[in-house]
Amino acid sequence: MHTEITIFDRPVERIKRACELVGLGTDFDRRLPELETYLEGLVAQGEISEDQLTERGLAFIREVR
DSSP: OOOOOOTTHHHHHHHHHHHHHTTOHHHHHHHHHHHHHHHHHHHHTTOOOHHHHHHHHHHHHHHOO
16 A cells, blocks of 8 residues: 655745745755655654744755755
């Protein structure tokens, strides 16, 4: 059985847009697989707030270039 998790859709889109606005679009593209894994980990720990996922995802993209 294949289950698709869609809780990431809106936060990932918000993160992508924010990165593009501040000139980090290439960082976003390069780190997208890592970002998705990071967000999955947060959800596994019980985080379900799209705002928190967006905020923490942005911090993740910015922390290591």
